[in-house]
Amino acid sequence: MNVLVVGRGGREHSIVSKLNESNKIDTLYIAPGNDGMSEQATCVDIDETDIEGLVQFAKEKNIGLTFVGPENPLLLGIADRFQENGLKIFAPRKEAAMLEGSKSFAKAFMKRHQIPTADYETFTDAEAAKAYIKEKGAPIVIKADGLAAGKGVVVAETLDEALQAIDAMMIDKTFAEAGTKIVVEEYLEGREFSYIAFVHENNVFPMIPARDHKRAFDNDEGPNTGGMGSFAPVPDISEETLAYATEAILQKTADGMVEEGRPFTGILYAGLMMTADGPKVIEFNTRFGDPETQVILPLLKNDLLQVLLDVLAGKDPQLAWEDQACVGVVLAANGYPGSYEKHLPLPTFEGSDVFTVYAGVTGGKGGLVSNGGRVLLVGSKQPTIEAATQKVYQSMETALTNNSGFFYRKDIAK
Ligand code: AMP
Ligand code: GLY
Numbered sequence: 351m352n353v354l355v356v357g358r359g360g361r362e363h364s365i366v367s368k369l370n371e372s373n374k375i376d377t378l379y380i381a382p383g384n385d386g387m388s389e390q391a392t393c394v395d396i397d398e399t400d401i402e403g404l405v406q407f408a409k410e411k412n413i414g415l416t417f418v419g420p421e422n423p424l425l426l427g428i429a430d431r432f433q434e435n436g437l438k439i440f441a442p443r444k445e446a447a448m449l450e451g452s453k454s455f456a457k458a459f460m461k462r463h464q465i466p467t468a469d470y471e472t473f474t475d476a477e478a479a480k481a482y483i484k485e486k487g488a489p490i491v492i493k494a495d496g497l498a499a500g501k502g503v504v505v506a507e508t509l510d511e512a513l514q515a516i517d518a519m520m521i522d523k524t525f526a527e528a529g530t531k532i533v534v535e536e537y538l539e540g541r542e543f544s545y546i547a548f549v550h551e552n553n554v555f556p557m558i559p560a561r562d563h564k565r566a567f568d569n570d571e572g573p574n575t576g577g578m579g580s581f582a583p584v585p586d587i588s589e590e591t592l593a594y595a596t597e598a599i600l601q602k603t604a605d606g607m608v609e610e611g612r613p614f615t616g617i618l619y620a621g622l623m624m625t626a627d628g629p630k631v632i633e634f635n636t637r638f639g640d641p642e643t644q645v646i647l648p649l650l651k652n653d654l655l656q657v658l659l660d661v662l663a664g665k666d667p668q669l670a671w672e673d674q675a676c677v678g679v680v681l682a683a684n685g686y687p688g689s690y691e692k693h694l695p696l697p698t699f700e701g702s703d704v705f706t707v708y709a710g711v712t713g714g715k716g717g718l719v720s721n722g723g724r725v726l727l728v729g730s731k732q733p734t735i736e737a738a739t740q741k742v743y744q745s746m747e748t749a750l751t752n753n754s755g756f757f758y759r760k761d762i763a764k
Contacts, residue, residue, distance in 0.1 A: 352376050356380075360640055365417065404428065416432060450636040457470050468537070469535065473532050551613045551615065555666070559584045562579075603634070619639050681756050710725045
């Protein structure tokens, strides 16, 4: 079977690496991919958002299954268009991807189905939002309704910060149309984890939990980023909590979507806060997490293509996981998530104990240079989290000089 993956980052590099282990694939394509993954898949120069171009390509190359990495194509209706053309795709239709595409939709959905989440109100009027915030007090959380590339959330410690966030989103339009509507929500205290599942209609098959480190600098300081490192599984989250989250969050969500006539097929990602009252939803994504995928997939024992085909066929894929731990640390260009330099030469990470996942890179064989803020991830799979962490940092310390132009967090998984 020919298989097409859509996307270009580290998450997609992990997905093609895992799919590449399958002996059922004739040719594996990635659109557009990056030069760091060209040994695992054939890169095709079609943008993720060029839906008609992707449909055309899938027809021409007789693609048997398409898998989508990022959210943008989902909200542009890639699954709808592929299905209309009789093409098999593992991805939610646009109306189901609204769980990620609209925070107000997701919140109202959770309320309708009694899925545990923070209390909230939705606003389209800045003055009304401000009045509500003054009544509730800080800390409080303000979210732009639409997609804002992970940057549309302000966790305000003070009332002033909260009011400024309203001005930025609703009056200055920092996130353009994504900020026309906002969600103001109760601040939840606890530890976060990502709980991700393969879903097809009422069937839910959860993966092992992972934790992502979103702030740029050590000790969770600095601005929010796309993610600076991750590990899986998560020792402080109990089996009992996971069983509860599977039933009360993932399964209820899948069932609720079916009930509402917008059945979900694809990857359902619940960003959860482990509060004193149990796990509560912070956000839904309708795709794999980045960089969680980079530490979850290496622990999956199954053939990923077979898993996707089984799930689509309504069968239990019998997921099996290695009894090990995986840690990944992101190497970013100095200045990220603000402005940064590109075309920096890349270090190489020695040792059979570590693997490299490429995100923002370009260039030919042997001559890769950086081409983004988050450049690559160094990962390791070991019997324990401690051992994996040590291998990753050993390799990074050896490879990197002080003036490499890159930085990374020193406290991932610690
Ligand atoms: P989101 O884009 O919704 O994942 O939000 C980004 C980050 O903001 C999350 O990973 C949390 O760390 C934080 N956050 C979002 N919502 C809340 C909340 N209700 N309470 C506390 N922290 C939150
Ligand atoms: N790691 C968080 C995300 O993918 O949204």
